[in-house]
Amino acid sequence: MKMQLAHSEVTGYYELSSVVFRVFKHARRDLMGDKAELSFDLLQAEVDIDAILTELRQIERSERALDTPYQIDELEILEQISRQVHLALSEVNRSLGMMQSGFKEEARALLDDSFTERIDIQVAELIKRVIAHEESVLEQTQGAVQHATRQTMLISAVFAGIAVVLAISVAYFVSIRHPRRIQALNSAIERFANGDLDHRIEARGRDEFSRMAGNLNSMAAELKRQKEAASAVTATLESTVKNRTQELEAINRALQSRDQLRTQFFTDLGHELRTPITIIRGEAEVALRLPDSSPDNLRQALNRVENAAAGLSDFVADMFFLARQKSGIDDIAQSELDLTVLCQNAVQQMKTLAESDRGSLELQSAPDAALVVGDRTRLGRVLSIVISNALDHSQPNVAIKLTIEDVGTAWKVGCHDDGPGIRDDEKQLVFERFVRGPRGSNPGSGIGLALAQAIICAHGGRIWVDPEQRHGTTVFFTLPKSKKMDGI
Template sequence: MFKARLSVWLGVLVAVVATQFAVVVWLVNQSELERSRSLRAKDALVQYLDLAANKQRLKVWFAQYLLTDAAPVPLRDRYLERMQASLVELERLHALEAADPSDQAIETVSRQTLAALQTNFEALRAQILQAQPHTPHPNPSSERATVWDEMLGVFDISQGQDMRTLIAEAIRLQETHSRATEAAAQTALERSRRLAIFSILSTIALSMGFVAYFAWDIRRRMAPLLDGTLALQAGRMEHRIAVHGRDEFDRLSLSFNRMAEEIQLHRANEASQRQRLEDAVAQRTQDLHAANQQLLEIDRSRRQFFANISHELRTPTTAILGEAEISLRRSGHAESVYREALERVAATARQLGARIAELMSVARQGEDSLQGERHPIDMPALLQQALEQQRGAAAAQGLDLQLQGQALELLQALPGQGLQLRGQAAKLGQALTILLDNALRYTPSPGSVRLGASLDLATPQPRLVLCVEDSGIGMAPEELGRASERYWRAEAARRLRPEGMGLGLAIAADIAAAHEGRLELQARPEGGCRACLILPLDAAAQD
């Protein structure tokens, strides 16, 4: 079985690695032991050297003491403390060497030397501490020489041994021992390094062989399964894998063959069901799309209808309120003045009723109701009527509303030139009212609004141009192209009049288009805006 073979090989690999690890650990411990021996030998050598140096410094101090009586006592105590510390450290190091069997020979020699040095140090310290300044003597030089000879005996001789020779021999012995232990430590470290490299390389080689063998075996056993997977991915559900044994891969092959059979059966059923479902979904989607388009169109028509109603009712209502407020503020005038104001209110109210009737017609028939029967239009009367309707609102806002130049004379002379404007007077009056209302609404006080007319004969068909100019907030050049879109308003207009809906210019543009003309907006260099209705003229009918 593949699993059993894999477990055996893994066990062998783990055992080899564990053995190599144990050997490497042992070698590392040996290297550490040799390094500790080398460090102890070096520390002992340093302490012997410090002991000899401090002893020499103490001798110099004592000579100064004999000659001048001015040698500093703290310096003497410091030298004694250092010598005592060196002896204590040597005692500790020799105790460690005594515990190591390999250091027994050097430890025996060092212990004898250390005992002699300790005895000499005790005698020297006692003699140094008892020394007193010399008293007057007939021959001071002779006295100092005697004291110096006595101290030299203490410094250099102890129990018949020459301390200088003893310390020098101890230093030589420690140097030899230090070099030997350092060489042993280097040898152990090199041996550990070589064995570690060998262990690592052998483990890598064994692991690579193990991985290569099982990778080859797994790839050989997985190839049929991979081919079967690719066959299923390509849609060949009849593909089956040959089974030759009963190990894990053979059982996986059997499971793959049973899975392929199930997939083949389910795919056949799924194909037939999917086709039926797709047909039903396509039909239902088509029905829903048609219904959704119908609902969207109904909703659009409803929104536009109510927007038109709100705008159509607002403009005449504004004119009526303006006339009424002007009349209420007047007092002491003749009855004719009030009659004229009431007549204008009545005329505007009739127009309001006509707008309501037309909007109801739009709601019943759609916007095609704009295309009605056309009649010749009395343009001077139309301009005068539009001007009079807005005059009250202009006065209430403190604005100057006037007819520009020779507009009336020009319009009265059109029939004499064989030209006339045909269309729906009520609709054109509505468009003019919208333009005047917009100009008044977006012109701050004090300001002016002018209604003018001109004739364009440069085109094949003569055109009448009706323009409303104001000194108001105007529009940026990049905003003029969108001004006639429904529900769109310029930024400055929204700040000044946040309650608007952006329908007036769109309705005026529709009315102009219904008369085969267009609405054109321009920015005035001196500020404000110019809105023009450009309408084609027809030849006047002959009797």
């Protein structure tokens, strides 16, 4: 009973974790897009989560009714989980209202803070604690079952010993009268002792030998039944414990991976925040130390602070996106868009920057329409990253060309430049986080191409550097065609 309750509780927490993370994953994906609406019923999701919580409370009360010792107050932990989940649900509802009122950025910031703090950190940690406790309960129960199995086998052995002694005693007194029947009894007893419990002694008549043979046959049948029952129970328990152990190990691995991602995220964030924070603080201190500065000087200082703060905000948003993608959280908006138009917009926005350094930027070849389904803002960010990299790590008069090619079920976009190129041993490293190129006056944060790779992979495509190119650099990425376009 105790093992069944522990197993039911672990299964319940696993289901709770799956439902909670699925609900908030869909909420994040829906509200990070252009449409201020949810693709699911938020009230029904809350009802489903409450039903799982209620079932877990009932299981925990049943465990306590068995006088099961516990090291943590699981009812209190369930209340904490319930409180955090309901607060997060209310903030989803609040963010939805803010987005419908036009405050999209504020709503997305509220969602990021709520999901990261309440769901990714607090709820995940609470579920991890309970699963670890239930794993301990299952181990203790397994030990008790093994002890009971040993006791059963010991009792069977005692019965067998008594039977052997009884048979030998009776045989001693009657051996001189019935040698053949005694020999048959002795042979049967030896076979029973060697484990042959299917053997039976022929019992004819109503004398002492026949009754003894019948009793020995009954004893062998009972021993066989007990042995088979004990074997079946042991096999069932071993299979159950093995399955539950595998489930717990999988859950623990997932939680450990989430913890590692969270630790890496905060380490990376702390490392990269130093420079912009130092700039903001330095500008503020200079402005404060010069009270007689002109309004123009103060305005320039504030502009530099604003630019550093904007860069800092973009960096933090990029880091959150990378962390969410690494942990399997999909917040990519889904809408049909035209890659040709996206590339034209990117060229128009960055052409002046290229020409300011005597370079050029153009969309060399593209179809009239290249439809895909994805996140317009994120894909625009990818184009900005690959073009910026070509500008930052090339000579002043670099020529950059964008191309779009039909490759069957996908579109292949290329960003070609005639710069110094990338060494062969560095072409795979450029997609690692915090890897910076050796050239250019602005080395950047080192997460640009890592972010581009995460965005493209989230859209079902891939991104790579042309391995065959020796002069200049070409970065390719593919995106699946829209089903409307694919069916033409």
